[in-house]
Amino acid sequence: MSSVATPxxxxxxxxxxxLQARQTRLAWLLLLPALVVVAFVAIYPLGKTLxxxxxxxxFLQTTPTHWVGFDNYCCGPLSLRHDTIFWxxxxxxxxFTLITVSFxxxxxxxxxxxxxxxxxxxxxxxxIMLVPWAIPTVVAAQMWKWMxxxxxxxVNDAAHRLHLSDGRTAFISDPHTALAAVSAVDIWKTTxxxxxxxxxxxxxxxxxxxxxxxxxxxxxxxxxxKITLPLLAPxxxxxxxxxxxxxxxxxxxxYVFFGNRADTQTMAIYNQQTxxxxxxxxxxxxxxxxxxxxxxxxxxxxxxxxxxxxx
Amino acid sequence: xxxxxxxxxPVARPASRSRAFRKSRFGRILLRSPFYFLIIIIxxxxxxxxxxxxxxxxxxxxxxxxxxxxxxxKHPTLDNYKAAFQTDFFWHSLINxxxxxxxxxxLSLLVGSLAAYALGRFRFRGRGFVMYLMLSMTIFPQIAxxxxxxxxxxxxxxxxxxxxxxxxxxxxxxILTYLIFTLxxxxxxxxSFMKALxxxxxxxxxxxxxxxxxxxxxxxxxxxxxxxxxxxLLAFIAAWNEYLFALSFIQTPTNxxxxxxxxxxxxxxxxAFQQPWGExxxxxVIVTIPLIVLVLVLQKRxxxxxxxxxxxx
Numbered sequence: 001m002s003s004v005a006t007p008x009x010x011x012x013x014x015x016x017x018x019l020q021a022r023q024t025r026l027a028w029l030l031l032l033p034a035l036v037v038v039a040f041v042a043i044y045p046l047g048k049t050l051x052x053x054x055x056x057x058x059f060l061q062t063t064p065t066h067w068v069g070f071d072n073y074c075c076g077p078l079s080l081r082h083d084t085i086f087w088x089x090x091x092x093x094x095x096f097t098l099i100t101v102s103f104x105x106x107x108x109x110x111x112x113x114x115x116x117x118x119x120x121x122x123x124x125x126x127x128i129m130l131v132p133w134a135i136p137t138v139v140a141a142q143m144w145k146w147m148x149x150x151x152x153x154x155v156n157d158a159a160h161r162l163h164l165s166d167g168r169t170a171f172i173s174d175p176h177t178a179l180a181a182v183s184a185v186d187i188w189k190t191t192x193x194x195x196x197x198x199x200x201x202x203x204x205x206x207x208x209x210x211x212x213x214x215x216x217x218x219x220x221x222x223x224x225x226k227i228t229l230p231l232l233a234p235x236x237x238x239x240x241x242x243x244x245x246x247x248x249x250x251x252x253x254x255y256v257f258f259g260n261r262a263d264t265q266t267m268a269i270y271n272q273q274t275x276x277x278x279x280x281x282x283x284x285x286x287x288x289x290x291x292x293x294x295x296x297x298x299x300x301x302x303x304x305x306x307x308x309x310x311x
Numbered sequence: 312x313x314x315x316x317x318x319x320x321p322v323a324r325p326a327s328r329s330r331a332f333r334k335s336r337f338g339r340i341l342l343r344s345p346f347y348f349l350i351i352i353i354x355x356x357x358x359x360x361x362x363x364x365x366x367x368x369x370x371x372x373x374x375x376x377x378x379x380x381x382x383x384x385k386h387p388t389l390d391n392y393k394a395a396f397q398t399d400f401f402w403h404s405l406i407n408x409x410x411x412x413x414x415x416x417x418l419s420l421l422v423g424s425l426a427a428y429a430l431g432r433f434r435f436r437g438r439g440f441v442m443y444l445m446l447s448m449t450i451f452p453q454i455a456x457x458x459x460x461x462x463x464x465x466x467x468x469x470x471x472x473x474x475x476x477x478x479x480x481x482x483x484x485x486i487l488t489y490l491i492f493t494l495x496x497x498x499x500x501x502x503s504f505m506k507a508l509x510x511x512x513x514x515x516x517x518x519x520x521x522x523x524x525x526x527x528x529x530x531x532x533x534x535x536x537x538x539x540x541x542x543x544l545l546a547f548i549a550a551w552n553e554y555l556f557a558l559s560f561i562q563t564p565t566n567x568x569x570x571x572x573x574x575x576x577x578x579x580x581x582x583a584f585q586q587p588w589g590e591x592x593x594x595x596v597i598v599t600i601p602l603i604v605l606v607l608v609l610q611k612r613x614x615x616x617x618x619x620x621x622x623x624x
């Protein structure tokens with residue numbers, strides 16, 4: 001619009017500037033509701049959480065709240081530094097993240113490659129892959145909890161019939177299998193989604209690249225390593241980032257499977273239990289800040305990694 | 312590539328035996344069979360938990376809790392469905408979830424499309440900053456502000472003499488907090504839709520004397536309708552599935568949302584020891600079917616939205 005104003009007389013330029021000012025005002029006016037919402041439900045609470053983490057606030061407490069400095073973080077009677085349950089929950093969450101993200105990526109890539117080739121029923125296949133993603137995590141967790149039941153679960157029954165076990169494995173209550181059980185739900189629910197994201201990346205790769213490689217006598221495996229993987233790299237990184245951030249804040253599956261069982265808590269569950277269950281708002285806020293920092297650390301690692309590969 | 316070249320080829324190169332095998336109908340099927348095997352595996356893997364949920368929901372209790380399992384119930388029954396609907400909080404939860412999810416979706420679309428109009432069709436200082444703000448909000452961990460939201464929801468003194476009303480244990484607590492994850496995403500995706508429209512689209516309307524707001528809802532909004540459907544659907548699913556905030560801010564059973572209801576069934580005897588799995592599976596089937604229908608009907612739209620959100624992020 002403004003490009004029309006070629007060597008314009010001063011009057012017109014003034015009008016142009018006026019128009020620009022009016023547009024700017026209108027734009028901010030249109031943004032106002034969204035900014036108010038974001039400020040109110042995200043930015044203010046974030047600042048408030050940070051503030052609360054330096055206090056000994058409790059929910060519905062009768063005594064006044066005190067400013068306690070860094071007590072919640074390092075030196076007080078209840079502090080993150082000495083809280084072994086907290087560190088255990090961090091470790092549990094990171095283990096879960098490493099397991100699920102690597103499985104989902106490997107399986108997702110295989111599925112994406114399969115679905116990317118043309119065959120009858122490809123459309124149906126893609127729709128079916130969306131189904132596990134769409135159902136509530138809580139519902140998926142309940143379905144699996146029942147399948148993994150120690151006496152009447154289908155997994156135990158099948159294992160027994162195939163003579164793989166005595167059919168009495170308590171997948172969920174046994175600490176040795178608990179993490180594997182909960183990971184299985186997440187992998188089932190999210191792998192198709194990962195596959196769909198990778199599939200979107202695969203479909204942008206021009207087909208004539210493969211034709212040219214075929215002409216030069218490149219094998220399927222060579223084509224995969226030299227064409228598919230490098231060109232898919234951006235989609236892979238974005239997918240990994242999204243999945244990692246999601247996995248680090250996992251709550252639903254663990255809560256449905258274990259409630260607040262101490263040995264299987266994730267960061268999010270310990271945090272929620274401290275705030276809502278015990279009412280320690282001050283200390284819980286310190287945990288929130290720690291989680292925020294841990295997740296930010298992962299974002300920074302990924303972003304620097306992205307930058308390095310860009311150059 | 313042309314048909315002529317293809318017909319010539321076999322003559323030019325003497326076909327070897329293995330080549331002939333590969334070209335034959337039988338050979339083609341045989342070579343592709345591992346591939347189809349893989350497809351079938353994926354298919355079963357994705358669908359089996361649903362099949363099992365349906366099987367369990369129509370199995371009477373005496374067969375459900377007996378070993379060895381009957382893979383196909385001999386006497387299928389709908390009793391579990393009746394029992395699920397007779398649990399009073401389950402009906403309530405369906406209505407509550409619908410009200411919350413629809414309100415959140417409409418609010419996100421309304422506020423989000425206005426913001427997307429500004430971000431996608433205007434040039435002004437600070438635009439880049441707002442875009443970054445929205446993007447960083449989409450990857451924001453909700454757990455990080457739970458403590459603050461918990462006190463805010465329970466009626467909080469904002470300072471400056473402003474007191475928030477106590478909305479703990481009401482739908483408003485969920486509607487407002489769900490905007491954290493639906494709104495930034497909506498703004499982000501709708502902006503990309505707005506930007507994709509041709510640059511000079513509004514000019515004709517402006518020449519005819521239309522105001523910017525008229526341009527917005529008469530010209531632009533109808534054109535980004537597919538984007539509205541996509542983002543609306545994703546916002547709806549996200550709100551329908553949310554668990555953490557609902558668990559933290561809702562207490563009374565009649566105010567439960569679906570995810571809480573699904574985990575709250577207790578057996579007839581009232582003991583938590585024996586969970587009524589038949590009833591629970593009936594409930595999971597009931598809440599899953601609408602989502603499956605929605606996804607199957609609108610799968611192209613969802614895919615477009617998901618990849619727009621992820622790839623452009």
